[in-house]
Amino acid sequence: MKGDTRRAGPRPGSTGTLFRLRQGDSVMIRSALAGLVLLSSAPALAASRPRYGGELRVAHAGPPEIGEPALADTPMEAALLGLLTRPVCRVDANGQVHATLARELTRPVPQALRVAMPSAASATALARAWTRLSSTESPSPYRALLYPLRGEGRQVTATGATLDLALAFPWPDLERSLCHPALATPPSPASGPFSAAGRGVLEAQSAWPEGRPYLDRLALTATDERGLTRLWAARQVQVELGTPPDNDTLTGAALYATYLAFSPRKVPADFRQAVESAIDREDLTRLFVKGPAVPMANLLPPALMPQAPKARPGTPPAGATRKVTLAYDAALADQRAVAERIQVKLHDQGYTVALEPQSRAALRSRQAKGDFELMLNAFLLPPIPGPALAVVLEAGGRRDLLGVELPPIGALTDAGARDARSRERALALAPSVPLIPLYAQGLALRAAPEVTGLMLDAQGLPVLEGAWLAPVEATGGGGRP
Amino acid sequence: MSRSLLPLVLALAFALPAHAESDEGAPPASARLALAVADAIRGAPAEAPVALCLSGGSAELRRAFGTLLAARLSAMNLGPVVLDVPPERAEAAAREQGARSLARLTLDVEGGELVARGDVLGTWVNFWSGRTPTRPPKPAAAVAEGVEADAAVLALAAVGTPSSGTPGPGPQQRRPLRLLGAVFARLETPLGALAAGDLDGDGRDEVAALTEHEVVVFGADGRVLARRELEGAPAVATTREAFGALAVLTGPPRLAAWSTRYARGEVLVLDKAKGTLRPSGTLDAAPLGTAERGAFVPGQTVFAPEVRLADGRTLTVPAPFGTASFASPRMLFVHADGTASLYTRPASAPAKVSGLGAGSALGDLDGDGVPELLTTSPQLQPTPDALRVFSLTSDAPLAHEPLWQGALPPGRALYVVTADLDGDKRREVLVGSWKPDGTSELFLLRQGAP
Numbered sequence: 001m002k003g004d005t006r007r008a009g010p011r012p013g014s015t016g017t018l019f020r021l022r023q024g025d026s027v028m029i030r031s032a033l034a035g036l037v038l039l040s041s042a043p044a045l046a047a048s049r050p051r052y053g054g055e056l057r058v059a060h061a062g063p064p065e066i067g068e069p070a071l072a073d074t075p076m077e078a079a080l081l082g083l084l085t086r087p088v089c090r091v092d093a094n095g096q097v098h099a100t101l102a103r104e105l106t107r108p109v110p111q112a113l114r115v116a117m118p119s120a121a122s123a124t125a126l127a128r129a130w131t132r133l134s135s136t137e138s139p140s141p142y143r144a145l146l147y148p149l150r151g152e153g154r155q156v157t158a159t160g161a162t163l164d165l166a167l168a169f170p171w172p173d174l175e176r177s178l179c180h181p182a183l184a185t186p187p188s189p190a191s192g193p194f195s196a197a198g199r200g201v202l203e204a205q206s207a208w209p210e211g212r213p214y215l216d217r218l219a220l221t222a223t224d225e226r227g228l229t230r231l232w233a234a235r236q237v238q239v240e241l242g243t244p245p246d247n248d249t250l251t252g253a254a255l256y257a258t259y260l261a262f263s264p265r266k267v268p269a270d271f272r273q274a275v276e277s278a279i280d281r282e283d284l285t286r287l288f289v290k291g292p293a294v295p296m297a298n299l300l301p302p303a304l305m306p307q308a309p310k311a312r313p314g315t316p317p318a319g320a321t322r323k324v325t326l327a328y329d330a331a332l333a334d335q336r337a338v339a340e341r342i343q344v345k346l347h348d349q350g351y352t353v354a355l356e357p358q359s360r361a362a363l364r365s366r367q368a369k370g371d372f373e374l375m376l377n378a379f380l381l382p383p384i385p386g387p388a389l390a391v392v393l394e395a396g397g398r399r400d401l402l403g404v405e406l407p408p409i410g411a412l413t414d415a416g417a418r419d420a421r422s423r424e425r426a427l428a429l430a431p432s433v434p435l436i437p438l439y440a441q442g443l444a445l446r447a448a449p450e451v452t453g454l455m456l457d458a459q460g461l462p463v464l465e466g467a468w469l470a471p472v473e474a475t476g477g478g479g480r481p
Numbered sequence: 482m483s484r485s486l487l488p489l490v491l492a493l494a495f496a497l498p499a500h501a502e503s504d505e506g507a508p509p510a511s512a513r514l515a516l517a518v519a520d521a522i523r524g525a526p527a528e529a530p531v532a533l534c535l536s537g538g539s540a541e542l543r544r545a546f547g548t549l550l551a552a553r554l555s556a557m558n559l560g561p562v563v564l565d566v567p568p569e570r571a572e573a574a575a576r577e578q579g580a581r582s583l584a585r586l587t588l589d590v591e592g593g594e595l596v597a598r599g600d601v602l603g604t605w606v607n608f609w610s611g612r613t614p615t616r617p618p619k620p621a622a623a624v625a626e627g628v629e630a631d632a633a634v635l636a637l638a639a640v641g642t643p644s645s646g647t648p649g650p651g652p653q654q655r656r657p658l659r660l661l662g663a664v665f666a667r668l669e670t671p672l673g674a675l676a677a678g679d680l681d682g683d684g685r686d687e688v689a690a691l692t693e694h695e696v697v698v699f700g701a702d703g704r705v706l707a708r709r710e711l712e713g714a715p716a717v718a719t720t721r722e723a724f725g726a727l728a729v730l731t732g733p734p735r736l737a738a739w740s741t742r743y744a745r746g747e748v749l750v751l752d753k754a755k756g757t758l759r760p761s762g763t764l765d766a767a768p769l770g771t772a773e774r775g776a777f778v779p780g781q782t783v784f785a786p787e788v789r790l791a792d793g794r795t796l797t798v799p800a801p802f803g804t805a806s807f808a809s810p811r812m813l814f815v816h817a818d819g820t821a822s823l824y825t826r827p828a829s830a831p832a833k834v835s836g837l838g839a840g841s842a843l844g845d846l847d848g849d850g851v852p853e854l855l856t857t858s859p860q861l862q863p864t865p866d867a868l869r870v871f872s873l874t875s876d877a878p879l880a881h882e883p884l885w886q887g888a889l890p891p892g893r894a895l896y897v898v899t900a901d902l903d904g905d906k907r908r909e910v911l912v913g914s915w916k917p918d919g920t921s922e923l924f925l926l927r928q929g930a931p
Contacts, residue, residue: 048839048861048893049803050722051817052781096919103715118715211721212780452861466721470861471818 050214050453054469057219059231061242063331064222069184070133070140071360073380074332075256075443076242078181079461083202083218085191088115088126089179091383091458097175100210101126101184101191105175113174115163118209122190123158129185130156138361139368141379142182144394145387147402148174148410171410173418177387181380181459193465194218204465213465214453238448238469241462245292245444252460253303254294254442255388258335258378259435260342261396266373267324270316275436277315278345285439288337293441299392299430301440304385305423315349323352326374327366330357335376338438342374370397377435383458385422386410392426396433405429510595510631510663511546517626518597519553522584525601525620530560532580532604534571538588539929542637546588546597572614575604582620590661590929593890595634596627630663632702635927636903658847658870658885661929664922665911666703668692671723672921673740675913677900678729678771680736680751686900687751688911689736690923691727696738696758698751699923701902707751709758714744718779726775726784728768735761737768741777770807783817790827798822799831808843808852811873815841819859823878835859836879838866844899844908846870846928847884854878855910857894866894868912868926890924892916 062076072081088102099105104116117123133143134154146153148171156163167174177183185191193213194202200220204213221227221237225244231237245251262271281295297307324346328339336357343353353374358366366372379395381388386409393401405425412418442460447467454467508516522531531554535543547563554561559582566574568585575583586599601624603617638661665688674691680698681687687706688699697708725740730748736758739746746764751757766774767784772791775784783801790796791809799822802814812824815837822831838857845852854871857863869886871878889912896913902925910926 048857048859048863048866048895049782049817052783094919206718206780209715209719211719214721 050468051471052212052214052468053216055217055219056215056239056451056464056467056469057221057237058239058241058464059221059223059228059237060240061223061225061228067361068186069129070138070142070182071364073142073182073256074378075252075380075441075460078380078459079241079443080220081184081187082181082461083192083194083464084187084196085184086193087179087181087183088117089175090463091176091179092463093456093458095458097179098210100193100208103209105178111167111170113165113167113178115165115178117158117161117163118190118207120158120161122185122188123161123163125185125188125191127156127158127163130183133182138365140182140364141367141391141395142180144390144399144402145177145180145183145382147390147394148177148406169407169410171406172413172415173384173386173410176384177382177390179459180382180387181461208465210465214468215464218464232446235448238451239454239462239464239467240446241443242291243444243446244290249444249446250456251292251444252442252456252462253383253458254292254301254440255303255381255383255460256378256441257296257301257381257392258338258376258438258440259392259395260438261367261372261375261377262434262436263370263373264434268319268322272431272436273313273316274346274349274351275342277313278349279342279436279438280312281438284338284341288334288341289439289441290334291441292444293439296437296440298437299426299433299435300385300388300423301381301437303383303440303442304381304388305426318350321350321352323354324373325354325356326376327356327358327363327372328376329360329363329378331360332378335378339376367395367397376438380459383460385419385426389422389426392435393429393433396435398429398433401429401432510628510634511542511637512549513628514595514597514626515546515549515553517628518550518584518586518624519557519559521622521624521626522554522582522601523557523559525582525622527559527582527584527601527620528603528605529558529582530562530578530580531582531584532562532564532571532575532578534564534566534568534575534583534585536568536585536587538590539638542588542590542634545637572602572604576606576614581605584624586624590630590634590638590663592888593630593662593664593924594627595630595663596625598625600624630661632663632665632902632925632927635661635663635909635925635929638929639907639927659929660846660868660870660885660887660910660926662887662889662924662926664703664890665925666690666699666705666923668697668921668923670695670921671915671919672896672913672923673723673725674727674738675896675898675911675923676727676729676736677898677911678731678734680729680734681753682734683904685904686902687729688898688900688902688923689727689729689738690913690921691723691725691738691740692921693723693725693740693742696727696736696747696749698736698758703923703925706753707756707758709749709760711738711740711743711747712760713747713763716741716744716779720780720782722782724777724782726767726769726777728770728773730768731771737764739764739767739777741782769805773805773807775805788814792827794827796824796827799833803839804841806842806844808845811843811852813841813843813854815839815856823854823873832876834877834879838894840868840894840897840912842897842899842910843873844910846899846908846910848907853884855897855899857889857897857912862893865889865891866914868894868897868910887926889914890922892922894924 066072066081086100089099102115106114133140150166150168193208197203202218206212228240285293285295297310328335450470452470455463551561564574584601586597601620601622605617670692676689677686690697698706700706720741728737736749748762749758750761769775774789783803786798788796798814800816804815806813810826815821821834821837824831836859838859840857842855843852858866865888869883892914894912894914899908912924914922
């Protein structure tokens with residue numbers, strides 16, 4: 001259709017609200033991210049509306065137990081934990097923001113965001129979770145997402161069921177920053193679209209503020225890659241999370257970025273050059289990293305900025321043999337493989353690398369204190385360059401740059417201009433941030449034909465509460481082995 | 482005033498001035514098409530004087546378009562002459578009138594567009610041809626132009642449609658159905674319910690649309706008469722999709738609206754002069770019809786099976802339903818699986834009907850005094866969706882060929898209502914669709930000249 005029909009736009013003269021986002025309301029924003037909508041191609045007799053009810057059998061290659069949101073930041077863990085607890089909003093594949101846990105996000109004035117929660121208890125829990133990101137006992141790089149708030153988000157308080165967030169400087173991307181999974185509250189009975197109802201069973205949360213999930217329940221099975229293959233071949237599951245990518249899988253944006261962090265005071269000045277000359281990111285990603293992964297040469301992953309080919313520098317002059325310790329996440333098998341590869345490659349450069357597996361909590365704590373020589377650091381970056389740059393600077397120990405870099409970005413009213421500036425600054429700041437980008441990963445999943453309406457959000461995570469089961473007679477059996 | 486001219490006067494009175502006052506200032510569809518066709522004729526290149534021969538559509542649409550096109554061509558110094566002859570006589574008539582070029586155009590309203598197709602040819606006859614009417618090498622061009630139709634075009638196209646017989650009891654003559662469609666209005670958020678009724682007591686229906694947080698009332702031309710943001714406490718259990726109940730209440734006219742986002746519904750009164758919807762009460766039951774009430778199934782886009790009828794009795798429908806329509810004494814309830822319970826009388830057992838879409842309604846389109854069943858596609862993702870009109874004179878309405886069917890614009894057509902927008906006692910059809918970009922569209926289907 002083309003032409004000039006009338007559009008019922010915003011009511012002229014309505015309140016001074018500049019921005020309003022409520023349950024199901026959406027605010028059009030741009031997004032450079034590719035999203036994928038899984039919709040059954042077969043016609044379904046459903047009278048044009050999604051059907052309610054049914055149990056969805058889901059297998060995953062993630063851990064059976066998941067910790068707190070700020071630490072459960074691999075795509076798999078974030079996807080699983082997201083079933084039980086959600087941040088205040090989500091960004092869909094088209095870049096639209098949808099309130100989820102919150103009932104409403106409004107800007108009464110441009111420099112303040114009001115988050116209306118379903119209850120005073122949930123508002124208090126949210127304030128506590130956000131304040132905890134900045135606490136000394138468990139500092140998190142994701143606290144950078146709250147940096148634009150007055151007081152850098154260290155003290156967030158709820159008034160009844162409302163959180164009034166005052167900005168220290170203009171930051172139009174605040175809403176999308178708050179949609180990051182790490183900003184969710186610890187799981188509680190009403191914090192997610194589903195709630196635990198026994199071993200491996202999650203029941204739909206009928207009072208979920210965004211709307212009741214279409215499915216009645218999820219039956220989760222934790223397994224490994226071989227188990228996924230077996231369960232899928234036997235048609236015992238309808239959705240697989242963490243399956244190896246192939247032509248039939250759907251892959252979320254690769255935003256789980258892994259860096260080799262180094263302490264400039266504890267390694268030689270030419271350490272970055274030594275690593276860059278020794279490591280081939282393409283080989284490293286292809287041979288040692290599981291799942292959908294892409295090499296990452298810049299501070300921001302390819303999903304957020306184009307990766308121009310970079311010439312590898314020459315090998316620095318040989319010096320005395322150095323002993324260094326490389327800490328990595330003991331829970332991630334591919335980090336172990338990558339750490340071993342780095343160990344081998346740096347040996348050729350005169351480094352004797354001792355490997356030190358650590359829990360993620362210990363890694364984060366040591367990273368915040370600067371208590372390491374080398375460390376593999378991985379973070380789930382938000383799907384917008386500006387907030388992603390903030391997390392990377394924080395993770396790289398350059399919190400001092402946040403106050404310098406973020407205000408000029410936030411001052412740009414045009415979203416595309418903010419993204420462009422964030423990318424420019426990421427390039428310019430790369431040499432001064434002690435992080436060597438390595439690769440970025442996403443989450444791959446596979447769904448049976450009867451699973452309809454399953455979407456991946458801009459973060460690359462599945463929105464299972466939006467999926468429903470099409471009637472069997474309408475789906476056929478295509479797409480299954 | 483002659484009876485045959487009355488519909489035209491009504492159509493022009495209620496459609497054209499409204500467009501002239503439109504905030505957006507966009508010219509009507511017929512004017513836009515005239516501009517496009519005039520450019521095509523000039524580019525043929527036509528030589529003045531240009532004769533115009535129009536066919537297709539209603540006589541009123543042809544006349545209106547001919548006037549606008551002639552004005553455009555005149556402004557281009559092409560000396561237009563509008564011929565009132567059938568197409569097969571146009572060439573001879575053009576020569577008789579001394580025209581040097583002839584544009585033969587057929588008008589139609591199809592798929593929501595007003596289209597003009599035809600050709601432009603030269604009428605000059607070479608001296609050496611004698612009496613043989615040879616044609617010059619130019620102008621010679623094919624014309625195929627289309628613009629999005631609007632309510633005014635539909636009003637013009639509808640003039641000439643046989644009107645129904647004298648209102649009153651007893652069987653009446655059925656008129657053939659031919660629906661012409663155009664976009665009526667657009668909303669920036671998904672539609673949750675749609676209703677029509679006379680909200681200002683002027684004898685013509687207004688159209689009301691409910692979104693998650695707002696009610697918008699449109700006039701017959703698709704202009705917004707009033708809108709109001711809903712208020713109240715949030716619902717404990719809401720739906721992921723926009724959903725709700727909306728009905729026009731009578732005596733005095735009011736609008737009852739309830740979105741599943743809210744714990745209660747609102748009763749609103751339209752103040753047309755001020756362009757506002759004034760709250761006049763709250764609702765504890767979902768307004769399914771003028772006097773029928775129901776209840777939402779919490780968190781789902783369906784209503785509970787128990788329905789309180791206009792006479793106060795309770796009817797228990799066989800299953801929860803997502804759509805209800807009432808055309809006394811008939812009642813239709815469409816269930817989530819695409820089946821429906823159709824009651825010929827409240828006390829009778831329902832007939833089970835299969836293959837209905839969520840957008841379904843009862844409405845008398847052919848003027849025979851018996852409502853027809855209007856329904857969209859039962860498929861989840863039809864491409865394109867379609868509106869079908871079935872007669873209810875048999876026990877199995879969907880077992881017979883539809884009285885009319887036609888494709889709808891892209892989107893998920895979830896809402897259908899009928900309305901008498903211009904007070905001519907003929908009902909128009911409004912289809913509410915969700916568009917892929919998260920907006921909604923109201924598509925108007927008006928009965929056109931056969």
